[in-house]
Amino acid sequence: MLTEQGLATMPAVEMVAGFADHTLSPVQVHDAVQAVIEARESVLNAFWVRDPDESRKAALASEARWAAGEPLGPIDGVPVTLKENVARRGVPMPSGNAGTVPVVPEADAPITARVLESGGVVLGSTVMPDWGMLSSGVSSRHGITRSPWNPAWTTGGSSSGAGAAAAGGYGPLHVGTDIGGSIRLPGTWLGLATLKPSYGRIPLDAPYLGRAAGPMARTVADAALFMSVLSRPDPRDWSSLPPQDINWSASAGEVRGLRVGVQLDAGCGEPCDAEVRAAVNRAAALFEAAGAVVEPVEPFMSQDLLDDLDLFWRVRSWNDFRELPAEAKLRVHPSIIRWCQGGADVPGTRVLQCYQQIMRIQERTVAATLPYDLVLSPVAPVAAFPAEQPMPFLEDAKTMAHIGFTAPYNMSGQPAATVNCGLTADGRPIGVQLAGRRFDDLGVLRAAAWYEQNRPAEAVPHWPDSAPGATTGATTGEKTTTLEGEKP
Structure with a gap:
Protein backbone atom coordinates (compact mmCIF):
# COMPACT_ATOMS: atom_id res chain seq x y z
CA MET A 1 0.00 0.00 0.00
CA LEU A 2 1.45 3.33 -1.04
CA THR A 3 1.88 5.99 1.62
CA GLU A 4 0.76 9.58 1.10
CA GLN A 5 4.38 10.44 0.38
CA GLY A 6 4.63 7.61 -2.13
CA LEU A 7 1.50 8.76 -3.95
CA ALA A 8 2.56 12.41 -3.97
CA THR A 9 6.01 11.65 -5.37
CA MET A 10 4.93 9.06 -7.92
CA PRO A 11 6.09 9.91 -11.46
CA ALA A 12 3.38 11.36 -13.66
CA VAL A 13 3.73 8.54 -16.20
CA GLU A 14 2.91 6.03 -13.46
CA MET A 15 0.02 8.14 -12.16
CA VAL A 16 -1.58 8.23 -15.60
CA ALA A 17 -1.17 4.46 -15.98
CA GLY A 18 -2.83 3.99 -12.59
CA PHE A 19 -5.72 6.28 -13.54
CA ALA A 20 -6.19 4.34 -16.77
CA ASP A 21 -6.39 0.91 -15.11
CA HIS A 22 -8.36 2.31 -12.15
CA THR A 23 -5.79 1.29 -9.54
CA LEU A 24 -5.33 4.97 -8.69
CA SER A 25 -7.70 7.89 -8.33
CA PRO A 26 -6.91 11.54 -9.15
CA VAL A 27 -8.62 12.52 -5.90
CA GLN A 28 -6.52 10.05 -3.92
CA VAL A 29 -3.35 11.49 -5.48
CA HIS A 30 -4.50 15.08 -4.99
CA ASP A 31 -5.23 14.57 -1.31
CA ALA A 32 -1.86 12.90 -0.79
CA VAL A 33 -0.09 15.83 -2.44
CA GLN A 34 -2.02 18.31 -0.31
CA ALA A 35 -0.94 16.43 2.81
CA VAL A 36 2.70 16.78 1.78
CA ILE A 37 2.21 20.49 1.04
CA GLU A 38 0.61 21.06 4.44
CA ALA A 39 3.53 19.30 6.13
CA ARG A 40 6.28 21.17 4.28
CA GLU A 41 5.08 24.53 3.01
CA SER A 42 5.74 26.50 6.19
CA VAL A 43 9.44 25.80 5.63
CA LEU A 44 9.75 25.56 1.84
CA ASN A 45 7.56 28.60 1.01
CA ALA A 46 6.99 27.51 -2.60
CA PHE A 47 3.50 28.92 -3.28
CA TRP A 48 2.29 32.43 -4.01
CA VAL A 49 -1.34 31.34 -4.45
CA ARG A 50 -2.98 27.98 -3.90
CA ASP A 51 -6.59 26.90 -3.57
CA PRO A 52 -6.94 23.31 -2.31
CA ASP A 53 -10.72 23.37 -2.57
CA GLU A 54 -10.70 24.32 -6.25
CA SER A 55 -7.93 21.88 -7.14
CA ARG A 56 -9.84 19.09 -5.40
CA LYS A 57 -12.88 19.93 -7.54
CA ALA A 58 -10.65 19.57 -10.60
CA ALA A 59 -9.43 16.20 -9.32
CA LEU A 60 -13.03 15.04 -8.80
CA ALA A 61 -13.90 16.05 -12.38
CA SER A 62 -10.87 14.13 -13.64
CA GLU A 63 -11.88 11.08 -11.64
CA ALA A 64 -15.29 11.13 -13.33
CA ARG A 65 -13.69 11.39 -16.78
CA TRP A 66 -11.39 8.45 -16.15
CA ALA A 67 -14.36 6.41 -14.83
CA ALA A 68 -16.16 7.13 -18.09
CA GLY A 69 -13.06 6.32 -20.14
CA GLU A 70 -12.91 9.89 -21.48
CA PRO A 71 -9.73 11.59 -20.23
CA LEU A 72 -9.09 15.04 -21.69
CA GLY A 73 -5.42 14.48 -22.41
CA PRO A 74 -2.15 12.85 -21.42
CA ILE A 75 -1.93 14.49 -17.97
CA ASP A 76 -5.59 14.31 -16.94
CA GLY A 77 -5.68 14.22 -13.13
CA VAL A 78 -1.96 14.88 -12.64
CA PRO A 79 -1.08 17.63 -10.12
CA VAL A 80 0.66 20.63 -11.74
CA THR A 81 2.08 23.93 -10.51
CA LEU A 82 2.61 27.07 -12.61
CA LYS A 83 5.18 29.79 -11.94
CA GLU A 84 3.58 33.07 -10.87
CA ASN A 85 4.59 34.83 -14.11
CA VAL A 86 2.51 32.35 -16.13
CA ALA A 87 -0.87 34.04 -16.40
CA ARG A 88 -3.92 32.44 -14.82
CA ARG A 89 -7.17 34.31 -15.31
CA GLY A 90 -7.97 36.34 -12.19
CA VAL A 91 -4.79 35.41 -10.29
CA PRO A 92 -2.54 38.41 -9.46
CA MET A 93 0.98 38.39 -10.94
CA PRO A 94 3.44 40.40 -8.78
CA SER A 95 6.60 38.91 -10.34
CA GLY A 96 8.02 38.34 -6.87
CA ASN A 97 8.36 42.06 -6.27
CA ALA A 98 6.93 43.90 -3.27
CA GLY A 99 7.20 47.23 -5.08
CA THR A 100 4.80 46.40 -7.90
CA VAL A 101 1.02 46.49 -8.11
CA PRO A 102 0.26 42.97 -9.32
CA VAL A 103 -1.24 42.63 -12.78
CA VAL A 104 -4.47 40.62 -12.73
CA PRO A 105 -4.75 38.84 -16.08
CA GLU A 106 -8.08 38.57 -17.83
CA ALA A 107 -7.11 35.43 -19.73
CA ASP A 108 -5.02 32.32 -19.23
CA ALA A 109 -1.57 32.16 -20.80
CA PRO A 110 -1.09 29.56 -23.56
CA ILE A 111 0.66 27.29 -21.05
CA THR A 112 -2.21 27.50 -18.58
CA ALA A 113 -4.74 26.86 -21.32
CA ARG A 114 -2.87 23.76 -22.54
CA VAL A 115 -2.62 22.35 -19.01
CA LEU A 116 -6.33 22.86 -18.32
CA GLU A 117 -7.36 21.51 -21.73
CA SER A 118 -5.36 18.35 -20.94
CA GLY A 119 -7.00 17.86 -17.55
CA GLY A 120 -4.03 18.83 -15.42
CA VAL A 121 -4.97 19.63 -11.82
CA VAL A 122 -3.47 23.06 -11.12
CA LEU A 123 -2.46 23.28 -7.47
CA GLY A 124 -1.48 26.95 -7.61
CA SER A 125 1.10 29.53 -8.62
CA THR A 126 4.68 29.19 -7.38
CA VAL A 127 6.90 32.04 -6.24
CA MET A 128 9.86 33.76 -7.88
CA PRO A 129 12.39 36.46 -6.85
CA ASP A 130 12.04 40.11 -7.82
CA TRP A 131 11.35 40.38 -11.58
CA GLY A 132 13.00 36.98 -11.98
CA MET A 133 16.44 38.56 -11.84
CA LEU A 134 17.90 36.78 -8.80
CA SER A 135 19.22 33.23 -9.06
CA SER A 136 17.88 32.24 -5.66
CA GLY A 137 14.67 31.91 -3.68
CA VAL A 138 15.02 35.42 -2.19
CA SER A 139 12.08 37.75 -2.86
CA SER A 140 11.05 41.12 -1.46
CA ARG A 141 7.40 40.00 -1.63
CA HIS A 142 7.58 36.33 -0.70
CA GLY A 143 10.54 36.08 1.66
CA ILE A 144 12.89 33.11 1.30
CA THR A 145 12.08 29.88 -0.53
CA ARG A 146 14.18 26.99 0.78
CA SER A 147 15.55 23.72 -0.51
CA PRO A 148 13.81 20.48 0.48
CA TRP A 149 17.29 18.92 0.64
CA ASN A 150 18.25 21.27 3.45
CA PRO A 151 16.40 24.48 4.38
CA ALA A 152 19.75 26.21 4.80
CA TRP A 153 20.44 25.83 1.05
CA THR A 154 19.13 27.83 -1.87
CA THR A 155 16.61 26.50 -4.34
CA GLY A 156 18.13 28.52 -7.15
CA GLY A 157 16.01 30.80 -9.27
CA SER A 158 14.23 32.40 -10.70
CA SER A 159 11.96 29.32 -10.85
CA SER A 160 12.49 28.94 -7.13
CA GLY A 161 9.00 27.91 -6.05
CA ALA A 162 8.63 25.50 -8.96
CA GLY A 163 11.95 23.89 -8.08
CA ALA A 164 11.11 23.60 -4.39
CA ALA A 165 7.73 22.08 -5.27
CA ALA A 166 9.31 19.51 -7.60
CA ALA A 167 12.04 18.47 -5.17
CA GLY A 168 9.67 18.68 -2.20
CA GLY A 169 7.12 16.19 -3.51
CA TYR A 170 4.32 18.61 -4.41
CA GLY A 171 3.28 16.37 -7.28
CA PRO A 172 5.31 15.53 -10.40
CA LEU A 173 4.86 18.35 -12.97
CA HIS A 174 5.96 21.97 -12.61
CA VAL A 175 6.38 24.86 -15.05
CA GLY A 176 9.36 27.21 -14.84
CA THR A 177 10.58 30.02 -17.05
CA ASP A 178 14.15 30.77 -18.13
CA ILE A 179 15.91 33.74 -19.73
CA GLY A 180 19.47 33.00 -18.61
CA GLY A 181 19.26 29.79 -16.59
CA SER A 182 16.16 30.12 -14.40
CA ILE A 183 14.92 26.58 -15.06
CA ARG A 184 18.32 24.87 -15.13
CA LEU A 185 19.82 26.56 -12.06
CA PRO A 186 17.15 25.16 -9.72
CA GLY A 187 17.65 21.97 -11.74
CA THR A 188 21.29 21.64 -10.70
CA TRP A 189 20.88 22.86 -7.13
CA LEU A 190 17.84 20.65 -6.44
CA GLY A 191 18.75 17.50 -8.40
CA LEU A 192 15.92 17.83 -10.93
CA ALA A 193 15.34 16.76 -14.51
CA THR A 194 14.52 19.91 -16.50
CA LEU A 195 14.38 21.20 -20.05
CA LYS A 196 14.88 24.73 -21.33
CA PRO A 197 13.39 24.04 -24.76
CA SER A 198 14.21 25.60 -28.10
CA TYR A 199 13.12 29.21 -28.42
CA GLY A 200 9.50 29.21 -29.57
CA ARG A 201 8.88 25.53 -28.82
CA ILE A 202 6.45 26.35 -26.00
CA PRO A 203 4.16 29.29 -26.88
CA LEU A 204 4.19 32.23 -24.48
CA ASP A 205 1.87 35.19 -24.11
CA ALA A 206 4.82 37.56 -23.63
CA PRO A 207 7.73 36.37 -25.79
CA TYR A 208 11.04 38.14 -25.29
CA LEU A 209 14.63 37.75 -26.43
CA GLY A 210 15.93 34.49 -24.94
CA ARG A 211 12.86 33.74 -22.84
CA ALA A 212 11.51 30.19 -22.63
CA ALA A 213 9.21 28.15 -20.42
CA GLY A 214 9.70 24.49 -19.71
CA PRO A 215 9.10 21.47 -17.51
CA MET A 216 10.69 20.85 -14.12
CA ALA A 217 10.33 17.33 -12.75
CA ARG A 218 12.10 14.52 -10.97
CA THR A 219 12.44 12.31 -14.04
CA VAL A 220 13.19 12.88 -17.71
CA ALA A 221 10.16 10.80 -18.69
CA ASP A 222 7.89 13.18 -16.79
CA ALA A 223 9.53 16.22 -18.40
CA ALA A 224 8.94 14.61 -21.81
CA LEU A 225 5.30 13.83 -20.99
CA PHE A 226 4.77 17.45 -19.99
CA MET A 227 6.34 18.65 -23.26
CA SER A 228 3.59 16.81 -25.16
CA VAL A 229 1.15 19.26 -23.56
CA LEU A 230 3.15 22.47 -23.24
CA SER A 231 4.44 22.46 -26.81
CA ARG A 232 1.02 22.51 -28.42
CA PRO A 233 0.55 25.57 -30.65
CA ASP A 234 -1.07 28.87 -29.74
CA PRO A 235 -1.47 31.74 -32.23
CA ARG A 236 -0.94 34.37 -29.53
CA ASP A 237 2.83 33.77 -29.60
CA TRP A 238 3.94 35.37 -32.86
CA SER A 239 7.49 34.05 -32.29
CA SER A 240 6.58 30.39 -31.75
CA LEU A 241 7.78 27.55 -33.94
CA PRO A 242 5.43 25.97 -36.47
CA PRO A 243 3.38 23.09 -35.05
CA GLN A 244 5.30 19.84 -35.24
CA ASP A 245 4.15 16.29 -34.58
CA ILE A 246 6.78 15.05 -32.12
CA ASN A 247 6.64 11.76 -30.26
CA TRP A 248 7.71 13.02 -26.86
CA SER A 249 7.98 9.59 -25.25
CA ALA A 250 11.73 10.25 -24.80
CA SER A 251 12.71 6.64 -24.53
CA ALA A 252 16.45 6.49 -24.02
CA GLY A 253 18.29 7.03 -27.26
CA GLU A 254 21.35 5.16 -28.48
CA VAL A 255 24.51 7.13 -27.69
CA ARG A 256 26.99 4.98 -29.59
CA GLY A 257 28.45 7.06 -32.38
CA LEU A 258 27.13 10.38 -31.07
CA ARG A 259 29.57 13.26 -31.22
CA VAL A 260 29.60 14.65 -27.70
CA GLY A 261 31.43 17.84 -26.74
CA VAL A 262 32.47 18.49 -23.16
CA GLN A 263 32.88 22.07 -22.00
CA LEU A 264 34.34 22.69 -18.55
CA ASP A 265 35.41 26.32 -18.99
CA ALA A 266 32.71 28.86 -19.84
CA GLY A 267 35.27 31.48 -20.84
CA CYS A 268 33.66 34.00 -18.47
CA GLY A 269 32.40 34.33 -14.94
CA ALA A 292 30.08 8.15 -27.99
CA VAL A 293 32.89 10.16 -29.55
CA VAL A 294 33.78 12.61 -26.80
CA GLU A 295 35.85 15.74 -27.45
CA PRO A 296 36.62 18.89 -25.45
CA VAL A 297 34.86 22.12 -26.40
CA GLU A 298 36.88 25.29 -26.02
CA PRO A 299 35.26 28.37 -24.44
CA PHE A 300 33.19 30.41 -26.89
CA MET A 301 31.95 33.07 -24.47
CA SER A 302 34.06 35.96 -23.14
CA GLN A 303 33.74 38.26 -20.16
CA ASP A 304 32.83 41.27 -22.30
CA LEU A 305 29.96 39.34 -23.90
CA LEU A 306 28.61 38.32 -20.50
CA ASP A 307 29.03 41.84 -19.10
CA ASP A 308 27.13 43.38 -22.01
CA LEU A 309 24.30 40.88 -21.65
CA ASP A 310 24.18 41.83 -17.97
CA LEU A 311 24.09 45.54 -18.84
CA PHE A 312 21.27 44.99 -21.34
CA TRP A 313 19.22 43.34 -18.59
CA ARG A 314 20.11 46.08 -16.10
CA VAL A 315 18.78 48.74 -18.45
CA ARG A 316 15.58 46.76 -18.97
CA SER A 317 14.99 46.43 -15.20
CA TRP A 318 15.99 50.06 -14.55
CA ASN A 319 13.24 51.15 -16.91
CA ASP A 320 10.76 49.13 -14.84
CA PHE A 321 12.19 50.35 -11.55
CA ARG A 322 12.16 54.06 -12.40
CA GLU A 323 8.44 53.90 -13.25
CA LEU A 324 7.57 52.87 -9.68
CA PRO A 325 6.33 55.47 -7.17
CA ALA A 326 8.99 56.65 -4.73
CA GLU A 327 7.62 54.70 -1.77
CA ALA A 328 7.22 51.55 -3.88
CA LYS A 329 10.88 51.71 -4.91
CA LEU A 330 11.81 51.24 -1.26
CA ARG A 331 10.05 47.87 -1.18
CA VAL A 332 12.10 46.35 -4.01
CA HIS A 333 14.86 44.00 -2.87
CA PRO A 334 18.06 45.98 -2.18
CA SER A 335 20.12 43.66 -4.38
CA ILE A 336 17.85 44.38 -7.34
CA ILE A 337 17.98 48.13 -6.66
CA ARG A 338 21.79 48.12 -6.65
CA TRP A 339 21.94 45.90 -9.71
CA CYS A 340 19.51 47.80 -11.91
CA GLN A 341 21.00 51.18 -10.95
CA GLY A 342 23.92 50.07 -13.11
CA GLY A 343 21.57 50.50 -16.06
CA ALA A 344 20.54 54.07 -15.24
CA ASP A 345 21.07 56.68 -17.93
CA VAL A 346 22.92 54.33 -20.29
CA PRO A 347 23.02 55.94 -23.77
CA GLY A 348 20.99 54.34 -26.52
CA THR A 349 24.15 53.77 -28.54
CA ARG A 350 25.55 51.68 -25.68
CA VAL A 351 22.34 49.66 -25.39
CA LEU A 352 22.52 48.94 -29.12
CA GLN A 353 26.10 47.73 -28.66
CA CYS A 354 24.83 45.35 -25.98
CA TYR A 355 22.16 44.06 -28.35
CA GLN A 356 24.79 43.47 -31.02
CA GLN A 357 26.86 41.58 -28.46
CA ILE A 358 23.86 39.34 -27.78
CA MET A 359 23.77 38.54 -31.49
CA ARG A 360 27.47 37.64 -31.23
CA ILE A 361 26.66 35.29 -28.37
CA GLN A 362 24.06 33.65 -30.59
CA GLU A 363 26.50 33.35 -33.48
CA ARG A 364 29.35 31.96 -31.37
CA THR A 365 27.18 29.48 -29.51
CA VAL A 366 25.66 27.98 -32.65
CA ALA A 367 29.02 27.82 -34.44
CA ALA A 368 30.90 26.26 -31.51
CA THR A 369 28.31 23.58 -30.83
CA LEU A 370 27.24 22.75 -34.39
CA PRO A 371 29.83 19.95 -34.84
CA TYR A 372 28.29 18.03 -31.94
CA ASP A 373 25.09 16.10 -31.41
CA LEU A 374 25.30 17.00 -27.74
CA VAL A 375 27.38 19.26 -25.51
CA LEU A 376 27.85 18.36 -21.85
CA SER A 377 28.82 21.03 -19.32
CA PRO A 378 28.22 22.13 -15.77
CA VAL A 379 25.02 24.07 -15.24
CA ALA A 380 26.71 26.43 -12.80
CA PRO A 381 30.26 26.66 -11.47
CA VAL A 382 29.20 26.07 -7.86
CA ALA A 383 26.79 23.91 -5.89
CA ALA A 384 23.96 25.30 -3.76
CA PHE A 385 24.81 28.34 -1.62
CA PRO A 386 23.06 29.67 1.53
CA ALA A 387 19.32 30.24 1.12
CA GLU A 388 19.54 33.81 2.40
CA GLN A 389 22.02 34.83 -0.33
CA PRO A 390 20.39 36.58 -3.32
CA MET A 391 23.10 35.37 -5.73
CA PRO A 392 25.93 32.82 -5.69
CA PHE A 393 28.57 35.56 -5.66
CA LEU A 394 27.97 38.59 -3.45
CA GLU A 395 30.08 41.21 -5.22
CA ASP A 396 27.95 43.51 -7.38
CA ALA A 397 30.41 43.13 -10.25
CA LYS A 398 29.85 39.36 -10.24
CA THR A 399 26.06 39.28 -10.37
CA MET A 400 26.03 37.10 -13.51
CA ALA A 401 29.28 35.23 -12.91
CA HIS A 402 27.39 31.93 -12.64
CA ILE A 403 25.47 31.87 -15.96
CA GLY A 404 28.30 31.47 -18.46
CA PHE A 405 27.21 27.91 -19.24
CA THR A 406 23.46 28.54 -19.36
CA ALA A 407 22.78 31.98 -20.87
CA PRO A 408 24.39 31.27 -24.28
CA TYR A 409 21.70 28.68 -25.03
CA ASN A 410 18.96 31.19 -24.27
CA MET A 411 20.43 33.61 -26.75
CA SER A 412 20.99 30.93 -29.42
CA GLY A 413 17.59 29.35 -28.82
CA GLN A 414 19.06 25.86 -28.43
CA PRO A 415 17.51 23.24 -26.14
CA ALA A 416 19.33 22.41 -22.92
CA ALA A 417 18.36 19.90 -20.23
CA THR A 418 19.64 19.08 -16.77
CA VAL A 419 20.00 15.74 -15.00
CA ASN A 420 21.57 15.15 -11.61
CA CYS A 421 25.08 13.70 -12.03
CA GLY A 422 26.51 13.68 -8.51
CA LEU A 423 26.61 15.13 -5.04
CA THR A 424 29.19 17.19 -3.21
CA ALA A 425 30.88 15.77 -0.12
CA ASP A 426 28.27 17.51 2.03
CA GLY A 427 25.35 16.18 -0.03
CA ARG A 428 24.48 19.10 -2.35
CA PRO A 429 23.19 18.04 -5.79
CA ILE A 430 25.21 18.66 -8.95
CA GLY A 431 23.54 18.68 -12.37
CA VAL A 432 25.01 18.17 -15.82
CA GLN A 433 23.70 20.33 -18.66
CA LEU A 434 22.99 18.53 -21.94
CA ALA A 435 22.60 20.99 -24.84
CA GLY A 436 21.69 20.10 -28.40
CA ARG A 437 21.45 21.60 -31.84
CA ARG A 438 18.71 24.12 -32.53
CA PHE A 439 15.24 22.56 -32.45
CA ASP A 440 16.51 19.08 -31.43
CA ASP A 441 14.59 19.04 -28.17
CA LEU A 442 13.71 15.37 -28.57
CA GLY A 443 17.34 14.39 -29.16
CA VAL A 444 18.34 16.21 -25.99
CA LEU A 445 15.62 14.51 -23.96
CA ARG A 446 16.57 11.07 -25.28
CA ALA A 447 20.22 11.62 -24.39
CA ALA A 448 19.15 12.86 -20.95
CA ALA A 449 16.96 9.78 -20.51
CA TRP A 450 19.88 7.53 -21.49
CA TYR A 451 22.15 9.18 -18.93
CA GLU A 452 19.46 9.09 -16.24
CA GLN A 453 19.03 5.33 -16.77
CA ASN A 454 22.75 4.56 -16.90
CA ARG A 455 24.25 6.93 -14.33
CA PRO A 456 25.98 5.36 -11.32
CA ALA A 457 24.13 4.90 -8.05
CA GLU A 458 26.01 7.77 -6.40
CA ALA A 459 24.56 10.18 -8.99
CA VAL A 460 20.94 9.16 -8.35
CA PRO A 461 19.09 11.63 -6.08
CA HIS A 462 17.62 10.11 -2.95
CA TRP A 463 14.86 12.62 -2.47
CA PRO A 464 14.56 14.26 0.95
CA ASP A 465 10.96 13.25 1.54
CA SER A 466 10.97 13.38 5.32
CA ALA A 467 9.63 16.48 7.05
CA PRO A 468 11.92 19.42 6.31
CA GLY A 469 13.62 21.39 9.04
CA ALA A 470 13.91 18.36 11.32
CA THR A 471 17.60 18.97 11.92
CA THR A 472 17.78 22.73 11.44
CA GLY A 473 14.41 23.92 12.64
CA ALA A 474 14.45 26.54 9.90
CA THR A 475 11.23 28.35 9.11
CA THR A 476 10.39 31.36 6.99
CA GLY A 477 7.42 32.80 8.78
CA GLU A 478 5.88 33.47 5.36
CA LYS A 479 2.26 32.73 4.53
CA THR A 480 0.79 31.86 1.17
CA THR A 481 -1.62 34.40 -0.30
CA THR A 482 -5.16 33.11 -0.41
CA LEU A 483 -7.86 33.71 -2.95
CA GLU A 484 -11.34 34.71 -1.89
CA GLY A 485 -12.98 31.76 -0.20
CA GLU A 486 -9.75 29.81 0.15
CA LYS A 487 -8.74 28.17 3.38
CA PRO A 488 -5.11 28.98 4.16
Missing part, protein backbone atom coordinates in the same frame (compact mmCIF):
# COMPACT_ATOMS: atom_id res chain seq x y z
CA GLU A 270 33.83 32.29 -12.09
CA PRO A 271 35.76 29.02 -12.58
CA CYS A 272 34.13 25.72 -11.65
CA ASP A 273 34.60 24.14 -8.27
CA ALA A 274 36.59 20.91 -8.41
CA GLU A 275 33.62 18.76 -7.34
CA VAL A 276 31.43 20.19 -10.11
CA ARG A 277 34.10 19.58 -12.77
CA ALA A 278 34.68 16.04 -11.54
CA ALA A 279 30.97 15.17 -11.62
CA VAL A 280 30.58 16.41 -15.21
CA ASN A 281 33.74 14.58 -16.25
CA ARG A 282 32.32 11.35 -14.83
CA ALA A 283 29.14 11.86 -16.84
CA ALA A 284 31.19 12.43 -20.02
CA ALA A 285 33.22 9.29 -19.34
CA LEU A 286 30.00 7.28 -19.17
CA PHE A 287 28.99 8.50 -22.64
CA GLU A 288 32.45 7.66 -23.96
CA ALA A 289 32.37 4.17 -22.43
CA ALA A 290 29.05 3.59 -24.23
CA GLY A 291 30.59 4.41 -27.62
